[in-house]
Structures are given as structure tokens and as C-alpha cells.
Amino acid sequence: MVAAAVLSPAFRDAFAGAPVAPRVVPLRAMSDDDQLLSRAVAGDTEAFRLVYERHRVDVARLVYRMLGAKSDLDDVVQEVFVQVYRSLKDFRGQSKFSTWLHRVTVNVVLMHRRAARSRPAYAEEAPSDVSGDEDAPLPDEEADRRERMRAFARLLERLPEKKRVVFILHELEGIAPVEIAKIVGAPVLTVRTRLFYARREIEAMLDDEPALAALKPMWKGDGP
Numbered sequence: 279m280v281a282a283a284v285l286s287p288a289f290r291d292a293f294a295g296a297p298v299a300p301r302v303v304p305l306r307a308m309s310d311d312d313q314l315l316s317r318a319v320a321g322d323t324e325a326f327r328l329v330y331e332r333h334r335v336d337v338a339r340l341v342y343r344m345l346g347a348k349s350d351l352d353d354v355v356q357e358v359f360v361q362v363y364r365s366l367k368d369f370r371g372q373s374k375f376s377t378w379l380h381r382v383t384v385n386v387v388l389m390h391r392r393a394a395r396s397r398p399a400y401a402e403e404a405p406s407d408v409s410g411d412e413d414a415p416l417p418d419e420e421a422d423r424r425e426r427m428r429a430f431a432r433l434l435e436r437l438p439e440k441k442r443v444v445f446i447l448h449e450l451e452g453i454a455p456v457e458i459a460k461i462v463g464a465p466v467l468t469v470r471t472r473l474f475y476a477r478r479e480i481e482a483m484l485d486d487e488p489a490l491a492a493l494k495p496m497w498k499g500d501g502p
Contacts, residue, residue: 315375319366326366330359336376337383343450344387344443346431358386373460380453381461384443391439422489429487433480441476444469 311332317325338355345351361382369378434442443462447453448469455473459466484494 311375315366315369315371319369326363329362333376333379334359337379340380340383340446340451341387343446344384345390354386354390357390358383361386374457377457377460380447380451380457381463384447384461388439388443425489426493429489433483433487433490436483437476437479441472441479444472445476445480448473 314325314329314332318329334355337358338351341351341354341358345354362379365382369375434446437445440462444455444458447458447461448455453461455466455469458469462469464472481494484490
């Protein structure tokens with residue numbers, strides 16, 4: 279088995295636009311989600327609207343992290359939910375809804391990237407519902423953080439597609455390799471291997487971005 283390099287929390291926080299934190303979902307909320315999904319599958323448009331409202335920010339964050347703050351980000355998010363609406367009848371509950379939703383989102387984003395490969399990449403800012411208040415003044419620390427985000431986005435663009443996807447899902451979205459395997463349709467060992475080499479390649483590229491060079495010591499060595 280390939281040993282996985284482990285990123286320190288300090289490194290992750292240094293470039294992540296939105297901190298990754300475990301989501302605590304009350305049992306009642308989980309039950310409500312199940313009921314909503316059942317109603318939506320049955321054709322209840324109001325239930326689907328509530329599903330959209332509950333999950334839109336999570337989808338938008340993942341789309342942003344995979345595409346950057348492009349002008350058509352909202353269009354891509356809408357396309358994700360169009361695909362969800364069309365395919366919801368095929369959701370059998372064999373995996374978590376969030377896993378299935380991530381799979382739909384990743385597929386839509388990859389199709390969009392392939393169709394728009396020649397377009398300019400990352401813009402300066404994230405959309406307001408993904409990051410913070412764009413009208414707020416930027417202190418030096420915030421300006422530095424945003425420059426790190428842009429620099430790291432450039433490194434991610436240099437990764438091969440399959441490695442980039444698993445890296446974003448694991449290191450930025452905080453999803454476990456077992457769940458990522460279901461999202462990308464690959465064995466868990468393959469996911470771990472892609473993560474291993476993605477980390478190695480990013481580590482080798484850190485010196486190419488002055489804004490990130492100081493973060494290299496935060497990158498821990500090979501883990502278990």
C-alpha cells in the first residue's frame with residue numbers, strides 16, 4: 279500500500295478559502311433530509327427547492343474550488359442541480375446523498391472544464407456566498423491569504439485531472455478516501471495513490487510560487 283503524505287492543519291488553513299470542519303448534523307435534521315429526499319424523488323417540487331437551498335452552498339464551494347471564481351460559476355451550479363433533478367429518481371440510497379451529490383457535481387465540473395479548457399482560469403475573488411464579504415477592506419493578512427489562494431489555484435491547475443479532483447475532495451473538502459472512491463468510481467487504493475502523488479507533485483512545485491514557498495516546512499513527511 280502506498281504511504282500517504284500528511285498535510286498539517288496549518289498548511290491546509292493557509293490556503294483554504296473556507297476552513298474545513300466536521301459538520302455536526304442532529305439526528306432530527308438527518309431524518310428531515312431523508313423525508314425531503316423521499317418527497318423530492320416522488321416529484322414534490324417544494325421538497326426539491328428545500329434540497330437545493332440546503333445543499334447549494336456546499337455545491338458552490340466545491341465548484342469554486344475546482345473551477346475558481348469564474349463568471350459562469352453560478353451557471354455551473356445551476357447545471358449541477360438540473361442534473362440532480364433529472365437523476366434524483368435513480369438515487370437508491372445505497373450511498374449517502376452527499377456522496378451522490380458530490381459525484382454529480384464532480385462530473386458536471388469536469389465536463390465544463392473539458393468544454394472550456396481554452397478560457398482564462400482563476401479570477402481574483404470567490405463568490406460572496408463561498409468566501410467572505412467582498413466589499414470589506416482587506417488588511418495585509420487577508421490580502422496575503424488571498425494571494426496564497428490564487429497561487430495554490432495555479433498549482434492545482436498544473437496537476438493532472440484525476441489527481442487534482444481527489445486532492446480537492448480530500449484536502450479542501452475534508453472527504454475520506456473511502457467516500458472519494460465512491461464519488462470518482464475508483465478503488466480506495468487508487469484514490470490513496472493519487473493523493474500520494476498529488477501531494478508529492480504539489481510539494482515539488484511550491485518553490486515556483488513565492489507566496490507558498492514559506493509553507494513548505496509545514497508539509498509533513500510520509501505518514502501511515
